[in-house]
Structure formats: structure tokens, C-alpha cells
Amino acid sequence: MTQAVSVRTAADSLIAALPDGVVLTAAESIERYRHDEAEWAPSGRPLAVVRPATADQVATVVRWCIEHDVPLVPRGAGTGLSGGANAIEGCVVVSLERMTTIVRIDPVERLAVVQPGVVNDHLRAAVAEQGLWYPPDPASSPWSTIGGNVATNAGGVCCVKYGVTGDYVLALEVVTGSGDVVRLGTPTAKGVAGYDLAGLLTGSEGTLGVVTEVTVRLRPARAPEHTVVGFFGSLVAAGEAVAAVARSGVVPSALELLDRYCLDAVNEWKQLGIEADCEAILLARVDAPGDAGVQEAARVQGCFEQAGASYAARSDDEAESDAMFAARRLAYPALERLGPVLTEDVCVPVTQVPHMLARIQAIGAEHDVLVANIAHAADGNLHPLLVTPPGDEAARSRAQAAFAEIITAALDCGGTVTGEHGVGLLKRDGLAAEISPAVADLHRAVRRALDPHGILNPGKVIA
Amino acid sequence: MTQAVSVRTAADSLIAALPDGVVLTAAESIERYRHDEAEWAPSGRPLAVVRPATADQVATVVRWCIEHDVPLVPRGAGTGLSGGANAIEGCVVVSLERMTTIVRIDPVERLAVVQPGVVNDHLRAAVAEQGLWYPPDPASSPWSTIGGNVATNAGGVCCVKYGVTGDYVLALEVVTGSGDVVRLGTPTAKGVAGYDLAGLLTGSEGTLGVVTEVTVRLRPARAPEHTVVGFFGSLVAAGEAVAAVARSGVVPSALELLDRYCLDAVNEWKQLGIEADCEAILLARVDAPGDAGVQEAARVQGCFEQAGASYAARSDDEAESDAMFAARRLAYPALERLGPVLTEDVCVPVTQVPHMLARIQAIGAEHDVLVANIAHAADGNLHPLLVTPPGDEAARSRAQAAFAEIITAALDCGGTVTGEHGVGLLKRDGLAAEISPAVADLHRAVRRALDPHGILNPGKVIA
The missing domain is CATH 3.30.43.10 (Uridine Diphospho-n-acetylenolpyruvylglucosamine Reductase, domain 2)
Structure with missing residues (x-):
């Protein structure tokens, strides 16, 4: 008291x-x-x-x-x-929701300086007006902020070709665990003066400092993308197509997987009119300029066909292909309407994608849990979504067992427990299973070094 | 005793x-x-x-x-x-010179696992045989090792478009300051499980651990490059051309500057037959596939012409353009033949390149020191080379004063004291000038965390 x-x-x-x-x-x-x-x-x-x-x-x-x-x-x-x-x-x-100023966009140095509360899509739109591109595009981009993207080192759809948030962080202003306001990193194109503390803070989930300003690298606007769509009779066949694309040497600018559950949930909610009588679809994009892009699209289509696609075609209808990518973005909220969703985020070697998708299906069946799948497939970053009926505690408990088993399966095939969502609270056990006790000790030592008073988001990432 | x-x-x-x-x-x-x-x-x-x-x-x-x-x-x-x-x-x-095994090259996952003593060019050649490319290409690539490249986060010629060593490090095996052998990072395309300790070790110059194995990301072999050469009547005019390329939106795959001193030194040594009656040359390469590459080359040539090049042309003679890039690579050893060389490595915003080149010339004149210049110009990464006659102590002392003044000038225009060579011993004062006392404290705290016994390369980076 x-x-x-x-x-x-x-x-x-x-x-x-x-x-x-x-x-x-x-x-x-x-x-x-x-x-x-x-x-x-x-x-x-x-x-x-x-x-x-x-x-x-x-x-x-x-x-x-x-x-x-x-x-x-x-x-x-x-x-x-x-x-x-x-x-x-x-x-x-x-x-940080009030710190929403885009401080500066510099089209020659190709960088932007933003406060942490700037929404990802707002930054992308602002730089696009100057012929520039900020690539990191998490599915949450209409709502999530650059500060949150930095804290989780957020990925997205185009990172298979263009990297994740951390690849675009040049410098940070941070309030340290001692209450100092410091600048980390350098806004120059290169810089190796001291340890990469800006990189260390990126993805540290608020446990090593509070980010109050972000300097991001930008790219010039790129060539228009070509979209290739493939329909598959099974998740595993779609996974085989993903591995085939990796073998082809084409690096797509997007290669997303949606299964039937996701498509149905989105169609019911938004009536996007996507008809797909199949178990899974792949949505690929390629963006090499000129003829090279056309050739890349043809090679991706060839990979889809060889893997047994029931339908594979280049979509030249921009509205149609945008609707498909919108469906990808809406899959998560659409499934949330059906009941509490437990989201997985494992990432495996791309050659392991077919095997891992088969394991996920088997684990779902074994535990009697509805598992819908979306995936940044070409990264091997899978998002099995475990959906349970509202209020069904037994189902929740089965889902939690399946969740743990998917993590184990991912580690067994050389993967990681989290590709882009972060450890937070849900993946603390997974992280402990993934890293050795000596590496866990290094984490604790770094944390004590940067949060000497133990006040920064304690209990997150590492218990 | x-x-x-x-x-x-x-x-x-x-x-x-x-x-x-x-x-x-x-x-x-x-x-x-x-x-x-x-x-x-x-x-x-x-x-x-x-x-x-x-x-x-x-x-x-x-x-x-x-x-x-x-x-x-x-x-x-x-x-x-x-x-x-x-x-x-x-x-x-x-x-680590005996640990020279290329453990694995995986063309589908696009990664290689190598021991630290593997020479950069050896790795590049081995992956090229499988249609792959390891981009980081420091000028030392015929001799320097991947372990050393990781320790310094080495850059190179193509990093203006393709990034530095750290952008290719997926995972490391490291012996920690406590003598544990640990694995950091993940070989998957993405991964955010815990802090980015592999990134923290990269560029830490042997002060946070000893790297014993490196997993690097690879790219598919790229389209052939086009070379554009420009001759300029002054260093500053060449710098203006560099800034013009940045404004054009073209991202070259190389944009190197060599001044007359470097060209003369290389010509005298190797008789490469490069005739350039000018104060500085720029060597650009672009590598967009197909017609896009031809257009990029034309735009770069246009930038050179607008900046007042006395000669600017696309070189379709592969032998000629390779000779020019060889000259770039040989500039440093060629100058070393003339006397002890004190190498600068400042990196400034690219719009500041003309100004910084002018400042470097003025500082050289003021201190009566011969300053030759090579530069990864499009990164703003300048390498003024301070050459002194052998045995001339007074000249050495003047060179050291000029060195310090160039560092101050780089910081004054928003740059960093080291773009790619690292802090080591030569840039400790520079680092202290660049970062705030609070950031220096963070460095010391991280170092104590990972080197609790204070045995790892003490006195380097931070005194």
C-alpha cells in the first residue's frame, strides 16, 4: 500500500x-x-x-x-x-505518436530525416513526390510508424530484393538508458567510426534506448513492376515453385504466398472479386528495367508452371494485380474477424519452404487447429496464422501447443523463430531455444551495458 | 625482470x-x-x-x-x-592466415560459408564459377581476407550501389572475450531473433571477439557493366561532376576519382599507357541490364560534360577500361614507392565533395605537403594520400598536422573520420572528435560487456 x-x-x-x-x-x-x-x-x-x-x-x-x-x-x-x-x-x-514531423528529405544525398511517429506510408508518399523510394513495406505500412519499424527491424514484401528496415537506417537520435540524448551512426553513405550502435539499436525492441529521430537511406524510384500470378493445388506445390524461383537466379521484388483460407476470408470481408479455385496462390513481382523485366517475369512464370501450377500468367492488368496484393495486405485483419489469431513468423532456408509448409499443415491437423498461411515466401519467412473460435479455451490451448511445435520444426530445418516480427513476449522461449546459453549471456551483458538501470522494456526479448 | x-x-x-x-x-x-x-x-x-x-x-x-x-x-x-x-x-x-577453407557455397540459398583467412578475390572467383557474385571489393581484394574485411567492415569500389561488407554478413562464428565459441546471426534471408550481435561484431576491429567463420550473402551474377571515363581540368570540377551524377538519379556501380599524382605514379611504375593530360579523371561504371544500362551510361557522360570535362566518353574497349580500374587499384602501392604515405579515409555528404576536395588542396598547400587523391567519389569517401620524402621528419610532422586538419574539415561539413578503413590507432582522436562523450561512454560499456577481461585488442578504436 x-x-x-x-x-x-x-x-x-x-x-x-x-x-x-x-x-x-x-x-x-x-x-x-x-x-x-x-x-x-x-x-x-x-x-x-x-x-x-x-x-x-x-x-x-x-x-x-x-x-x-x-x-x-x-x-x-x-x-x-x-x-x-x-x-x-x-x-x-x-x-511517440505525436512526433510526426518529416524533418527533411534530401533528394541528392538520398536520405530522409524523420521523427519516430511518422507513418511508414506517409514517408513513402512524401519521398515518392521527389522521385525517391523508401523500400521497407511491412503489411502494416498504412498504420505502423518508422520508430516502430526501427524498433522491430521490420521487413515487408519487397525485402527479398531490397532488404529490411535496418538496411535503410543511416543514423538515429536516441535517448539512452541513462537519459542522455545521443546521435548514433552517420548520415554519410559509408561510415565505420566506432561500433555500429545504430545497427544494434535497430531491432532491439525498445530495450536498449528510445529512438527519437531516424535518418533513412532512400533509393531512386524504380522501374514499373511486372506481376506474375500462379494458382496451385497444394501448399507444398506452391512451396516447390518458390524453391524453383530461387534456383532460377531471378530475384523477384516480391513473392508472396496466400492460401485458400486467407483468400476466402478476404473475399468474404471485402468482396475483392478474386476467384481462385485452388489451395494456394503465389503473387510475384519483378522490376528489372525494360526487356530484362519481361524476361524475368517469363522465367518466374516458367518456374510456376514447372512446379505444377494449375494456372500461371503475367498480369498486365494493374487493377487486378493491385487487388491481389491488397488481398495479401488484408489477410491478417480478415482472419482476425474470425477469431483470435496467433501469428507465427518463422523464417527458414528457402529450399526448406516446401518441407516446412508440409510440417505446418501436419502440425495443424495433429492439434486440430485451423492454420491459414501467408508468407514472404522467397525469404522463407512464413506466417502460419493459428485461428481459434472466440472463447474456445481448449482450442487456444491446442493452438499454443501447435505454435511451439512449429517453432521447433523451423529450428530443426535451420531456421529462426522470428523473421521480422521480433521476440517481444511471444518468442522469448523460442529465442532461448534458438541461441546458445553463451549467446544469451552476451545479450544480457549488452543489455546491462546500455540499460544500466534496468528500466527499458524489462522482460521483453529476454526474461 | x-x-x-x-x-x-x-x-x-x-x-x-x-x-x-x-x-x-x-x-x-x-x-x-x-x-x-x-x-x-x-x-x-x-x-x-x-x-x-x-x-x-x-x-x-x-x-x-x-x-x-x-x-x-x-x-x-x-x-x-x-x-x-x-x-x-x-x-x-x-x-587467421591458416583458416583458408571455403566451407560451402550454396547457389540456391545464395550464401557462402568461409573461414576468416579466405582471400577476398578467392571467394569472389569461387562463387563466380557458380554464377554468383560477392560484391564487397576493397582495393586490397587480391590480398585481404574475409575475416579482416569483416573486422573493418570493408568497403570498396562497388559499394556505392551494392553496400559494404556488413551488408553481406549473415552470420558469424566468433570466439568471445570469455573464450566461448558462439554463433551469431542466422543464415536465413531474414531474422530478428535477439540483438544484431553479428552486425555489432562487424567493424569492431577485433575488440569484441575473434571471428572464426563467416556466412556471407551472395547475389546472382549481374549484367555486364558499361564504363564511362571523364578527364577534368581541376579536382573541384571532377567533384562537381560527382555531385551532378548524384543529382541525376543514376546510381553508378562505381564512380572513382584519381588525380594526376596517382596517374603519374602508376604510369611510371607499371607503364599502363594511360595518357591523361588533366588534373583528375573519373571512372564510372553502370550496370543496369540491357538498354537501361546504355541510357545510364549516357546520363553519366552528360553529367561529366556539363561539369566541364575536357574529355568524356563511354569506353567500349574492355581492355582499356580494365586498365583504368587497375590503375585505381594500384594507386596506393604506386605512391608508397615514392615515400611513406599517410592515408586519409574521410567520408562526406556527396554534395560536399567539391568543397572538401578544395579544402584538401588548400590544406596540402598550407602545410607544404604533397597530397594525392583517390576517392570512392560517389560515396563521398575520399582518400587524400599524404606523401612525404623518405627520412624527412619535418615533412612527416607537417603531414600529421595536415591529416588532423583534413579530419576537422570533414567533420565540419557533416562527414565522418573514417568511411571504410576503421579507427585502429590512427583515427582514435578523430573518433573522439566525432562522437559525443555520452556515445564514447556507450562504446566503453559495450566493450566491457563483450570483453570483460580487457584482453581483446586493447587500445584500439577507443583508448
């Missing part, structure tokens, strides 16, 4: 240390900041939610948390799928 | 702990391992040189160094230019 009162008093001092309206403590306000999209992960009740406008305000919160030994949970848009942004009981949630 | 005897006894125990011939202690043998190519940096006399054949042997050395509190200096081919591999008085040098 004494503790509770002392913290209450302390929250008053936090409110007093920041401008009016920056700190929220009303129950109904803070309830909205309890968790991200990983609804199966536990979350606590925050003591307060802070919505800072500047790095200095973030530093004030960090110092307050150190002084009062209160955990701090940074948060972007809350679209994460591993519970990395879930509140810890009695924590302060720092939501 | 007691200390010296006790260490001598200890070296005997090191010899005993490893197979015959692995440890060298004869004065004439170890003299060869005292320093890298940064001849201006100080070096001590190693107690012993170890040439291990396995990661376990490296671990044995690390544990021995911990037990005896002896510094360990890891070393590749010794082509470094910052003194990172220079011996420390009484240290053990660990030369």
Missing part, C-alpha cells in the same frame, strides 16, 4: 515535469495503450502514458523512471505482433 | 597447449607480424604469434590470454590502413 501511494505521488511529479497534456493517467485513456496486436501476449496496466513532443521530454521521462525505478515501455502505433509494446504492470508507456 | 620471466614461462604453457608449429616465438618470425600497412601508427613487439587452424585453438588462446592477462591482437592479411592489427608490446598476435 505504501508502495502504491509513493508511486502515485511520483506520477504527480512526472506530470509536473512535463508540459500540460503530455502525461495521461485517466483509466480510460491509458487502457488504450495496454497492448499491441499480439493479443495472446499478457499485458499489465500502465501507471501513466506519456506522449512526448521532443527528445528532451523523452529524456525527462527516462530520468524520472530511473529515479523511481519504474519500467518504461516505448510504443509506436501498436501494430506489433509479438507483444514488444505491451504494457508492464505499473510502467510508464511512452507513445 | 620477474614479470618478463613469468611471461616467458607462460608462453611455454601456450606452446604446450597447442599443436606443434601453431605458436611462433622466434624473433625473426614474429617481426613480420608487428604491423599492418599503417606504417605511421606505432607497434609493439609481440610475445608470440599464434596461427590457429580451428576455432577451438583460438578459444584456447583467448583463455590463455585471460589467465595471463596478456592482450590478444587478431590479424588477417595485415592490409589494414589504420593500425588496427598492429601488435601491442607483449601481446599475442592471432593470425
Whole structure:
């Protein structure tokens, strides 16, 4: 009781240390900041939610948390799928949602400087106006923020050819675990002055610092893409086509897999009019300029046909191919309408994709769990989605067993437990299974080094 | 005296702990391992040189160094230019030169697994046989090793379009500062399981662990390149052409600058027959496939002409263009023949290249130092080479003053003190000037975390 009162008093001092309206403590306000999209992960009740406008305000919160030994949970848009942004009981949630300024776009140096709350699609649109391209395109791009993308090292559809968020981070402004505002990395094209701390912070899920500004590398706008669609009679056949594309030497700019469950769920919800009488479709894009692109498209189509596609064609109808990629993007929310979804994110060697898809189906059948599949297939990054009927606790428990078994299967074939969603809370056991105890010790040592007071998102990534 | 005897006894125990011939202690043998190519940096006399054949042997050395509190200096081919591999008085040098096996090349997963002593060009040739390409191409590629490239996060000619060594490191086997053999990273196309420790080790110059195996990402072989050559009446005009290429939106696969001093030195040495009556040449390559490549070449040529080139042309003569790039590669050793060379490696925003080249010329004139220039120009990565007559101490001292002033000038225009050579010993002051005290503290904290016994290349990067 004494503790509770002392913290209450302390929250008053936090409110007093920041401008009016920056700190929220009303129950109904803070309830909205309890968790991200990983609804199966536990979350606590925050003591307060802070919505800072500047790095200095973030530093004030960090110092307050150190002084009062209160955990701090940074948060972007809350679209994460591993519970990395879930509140810890009695924590302060720092939501970067107000820091939405695109500070600078430089078309000659090909970089942009943005605050962490800038939405991915907003940045992409702003740079496109200047003939530039910011490639990282997670499915959450209409909502997720650059800060959250950096915290999770987010991937997306085009990363098979163009890399993930970390490949575009040049420099960061960060509030450290000691409450200092520092700049890491360099905005120059190259730079090896000291350790790659900007790279270390990227993907660290708010456990090593709070990102308050991001300098990203940009590319020139690219040539128009060609789309190739393939329909397959089984998941495994689609997986064989993916491996065939890898063998062909073509690096597609996208190669996405959707199974029948996903297509049906999207069609029921949005009536996109995609008719696919098949078990799985592959959506490929290639973007080599000129004739080379046409040749690449033909080779991908050939791979689909050789793997036994019931239908494979280059789509020259932009509206049709955009609708298919929209279906890919909508698959997750469409399935969520059917019941709680437990999202997997394993990533395996691309030659293991057919085997792994077969294992996932077998595991689903064995545990009597509906498993829908979407995948960044050419990366080997699979997203089996375990859907359970609302309120069915027995089904949830079976889904959790299947989830653990899929992780084991991925590790068995040389994969990793998380390709792009991060460890958060849901993959802590998986991470522990993936890395050796000595590597876990290195993680703890790095964490103590950068979060000496133990206040930055404690309990996430590593228990 | 007691200390010296006790260490001598200890070296005997090191010899005993490893197979015959692995440890060298004869004065004439170890003299060869005292320093890298940064001849201006100080070096001590190693107690012993170890040439291990396995990661376990490296671990044995690390544990021995911990037990005896002896510094360990890891070393590749010794082509470094910052003194990172220079011996420390009484240290053990660990030369990875015997670990030269290419363990695996996987053309479908597009990766290779190599031991650290594999020479860069050997790897490039081996993967080329399978239609693959390992892009990082430092000028030292005929001699430098992948382990050394990882330790320095080496760049090269094509990184303006294809990135640096770190962009190709998927996973590492590392002997930690505690003597554990660990695996960091994942061989899958994507992976965010835990902190990016493989990325942190890359470029850490042997201060955070000893790399014993490297898994690198590969690309499919690319389309043939087109070469465009431009001759310019001044360094600054060449710099303006570089900025013009950046503005054009073309991303060249190479854009190298050589000034008259470099051309003359190479011509005198190798008689390559390159006649260039000008102050600087630019060598550009573009590699978009098909017609797109021809168009890119034309745009680069247009940029050269607009910037006032006295001659600009696409070279369709492969022998001629290869000779020019060979000259670029030979510039450094050619200048070394003239006297001790102090090599700069600043990297500035590409729009600052003309300004920075002018500043470098002015600083050279002011200090009466011959400054030759080569540059990965499109990255803004400049290599002013300060050449002094052999034995002229006054000239050395003037060169050192010019070196410091060039660093200050680079920082003043938003650059970094090292684009690709690393901090080693020569850039420690520069690094301290570049990063804030709080960031220096983060470096020290990370170092203590990963090198808890303080034995890994102490005194390098950060004093």
C-alpha cells in the first residue's frame, strides 16, 4: 500500500515535469495503450502514458523512471505482433505518436530525416513526390510508424530484393538508458567510426534506448513492376515453385504466398472479386528495367508452371494485380474477424519452404487447429496464422501447443523463430531455444551495458 | 625482470597447449607480424604469434590470454590502413592466415560459408564459377581476407550501389572475450531473433571477439557493366561532376576519382599507357541490364560534360577500361614507392565533395605537403594520400598536422573520420572528435560487456 501511494505521488511529479497534456493517467485513456496486436501476449496496466513532443521530454521521462525505478515501455502505433509494446504492470508507456514531423528529405544525398511517429506510408508518399523510394513495406505500412519499424527491424514484401528496415537506417537520435540524448551512426553513405550502435539499436525492441529521430537511406524510384500470378493445388506445390524461383537466379521484388483460407476470408470481408479455385496462390513481382523485366517475369512464370501450377500468367492488368496484393495486405485483419489469431513468423532456408509448409499443415491437423498461411515466401519467412473460435479455451490451448511445435520444426530445418516480427513476449522461449546459453549471456551483458538501470522494456526479448 | 620471466614461462604453457608449429616465438618470425600497412601508427613487439587452424585453438588462446592477462591482437592479411592489427608490446598476435577453407557455397540459398583467412578475390572467383557474385571489393581484394574485411567492415569500389561488407554478413562464428565459441546471426534471408550481435561484431576491429567463420550473402551474377571515363581540368570540377551524377538519379556501380599524382605514379611504375593530360579523371561504371544500362551510361557522360570535362566518353574497349580500374587499384602501392604515405579515409555528404576536395588542396598547400587523391567519389569517401620524402621528419610532422586538419574539415561539413578503413590507432582522436562523450561512454560499456577481461585488442578504436 505504501508502495502504491509513493508511486502515485511520483506520477504527480512526472506530470509536473512535463508540459500540460503530455502525461495521461485517466483509466480510460491509458487502457488504450495496454497492448499491441499480439493479443495472446499478457499485458499489465500502465501507471501513466506519456506522449512526448521532443527528445528532451523523452529524456525527462527516462530520468524520472530511473529515479523511481519504474519500467518504461516505448510504443509506436501498436501494430506489433509479438507483444514488444505491451504494457508492464505499473510502467510508464511512452507513445511517440505525436512526433510526426518529416524533418527533411534530401533528394541528392538520398536520405530522409524523420521523427519516430511518422507513418511508414506517409514517408513513402512524401519521398515518392521527389522521385525517391523508401523500400521497407511491412503489411502494416498504412498504420505502423518508422520508430516502430526501427524498433522491430521490420521487413515487408519487397525485402527479398531490397532488404529490411535496418538496411535503410543511416543514423538515429536516441535517448539512452541513462537519459542522455545521443546521435548514433552517420548520415554519410559509408561510415565505420566506432561500433555500429545504430545497427544494434535497430531491432532491439525498445530495450536498449528510445529512438527519437531516424535518418533513412532512400533509393531512386524504380522501374514499373511486372506481376506474375500462379494458382496451385497444394501448399507444398506452391512451396516447390518458390524453391524453383530461387534456383532460377531471378530475384523477384516480391513473392508472396496466400492460401485458400486467407483468400476466402478476404473475399468474404471485402468482396475483392478474386476467384481462385485452388489451395494456394503465389503473387510475384519483378522490376528489372525494360526487356530484362519481361524476361524475368517469363522465367518466374516458367518456374510456376514447372512446379505444377494449375494456372500461371503475367498480369498486365494493374487493377487486378493491385487487388491481389491488397488481398495479401488484408489477410491478417480478415482472419482476425474470425477469431483470435496467433501469428507465427518463422523464417527458414528457402529450399526448406516446401518441407516446412508440409510440417505446418501436419502440425495443424495433429492439434486440430485451423492454420491459414501467408508468407514472404522467397525469404522463407512464413506466417502460419493459428485461428481459434472466440472463447474456445481448449482450442487456444491446442493452438499454443501447435505454435511451439512449429517453432521447433523451423529450428530443426535451420531456421529462426522470428523473421521480422521480433521476440517481444511471444518468442522469448523460442529465442532461448534458438541461441546458445553463451549467446544469451552476451545479450544480457549488452543489455546491462546500455540499460544500466534496468528500466527499458524489462522482460521483453529476454526474461 | 620477474614479470618478463613469468611471461616467458607462460608462453611455454601456450606452446604446450597447442599443436606443434601453431605458436611462433622466434624473433625473426614474429617481426613480420608487428604491423599492418599503417606504417605511421606505432607497434609493439609481440610475445608470440599464434596461427590457429580451428576455432577451438583460438578459444584456447583467448583463455590463455585471460589467465595471463596478456592482450590478444587478431590479424588477417595485415592490409589494414589504420593500425588496427598492429601488435601491442607483449601481446599475442592471432593470425587467421591458416583458416583458408571455403566451407560451402550454396547457389540456391545464395550464401557462402568461409573461414576468416579466405582471400577476398578467392571467394569472389569461387562463387563466380557458380554464377554468383560477392560484391564487397576493397582495393586490397587480391590480398585481404574475409575475416579482416569483416573486422573493418570493408568497403570498396562497388559499394556505392551494392553496400559494404556488413551488408553481406549473415552470420558469424566468433570466439568471445570469455573464450566461448558462439554463433551469431542466422543464415536465413531474414531474422530478428535477439540483438544484431553479428552486425555489432562487424567493424569492431577485433575488440569484441575473434571471428572464426563467416556466412556471407551472395547475389546472382549481374549484367555486364558499361564504363564511362571523364578527364577534368581541376579536382573541384571532377567533384562537381560527382555531385551532378548524384543529382541525376543514376546510381553508378562505381564512380572513382584519381588525380594526376596517382596517374603519374602508376604510369611510371607499371607503364599502363594511360595518357591523361588533366588534373583528375573519373571512372564510372553502370550496370543496369540491357538498354537501361546504355541510357545510364549516357546520363553519366552528360553529367561529366556539363561539369566541364575536357574529355568524356563511354569506353567500349574492355581492355582499356580494365586498365583504368587497375590503375585505381594500384594507386596506393604506386605512391608508397615514392615515400611513406599517410592515408586519409574521410567520408562526406556527396554534395560536399567539391568543397572538401578544395579544402584538401588548400590544406596540402598550407602545410607544404604533397597530397594525392583517390576517392570512392560517389560515396563521398575520399582518400587524400599524404606523401612525404623518405627520412624527412619535418615533412612527416607537417603531414600529421595536415591529416588532423583534413579530419576537422570533414567533420565540419557533416562527414565522418573514417568511411571504410576503421579507427585502429590512427583515427582514435578523430573518433573522439566525432562522437559525443555520452556515445564514447556507450562504446566503453559495450566493450566491457563483450570483453570483460580487457584482453581483446586493447587500445584500439577507443583508448
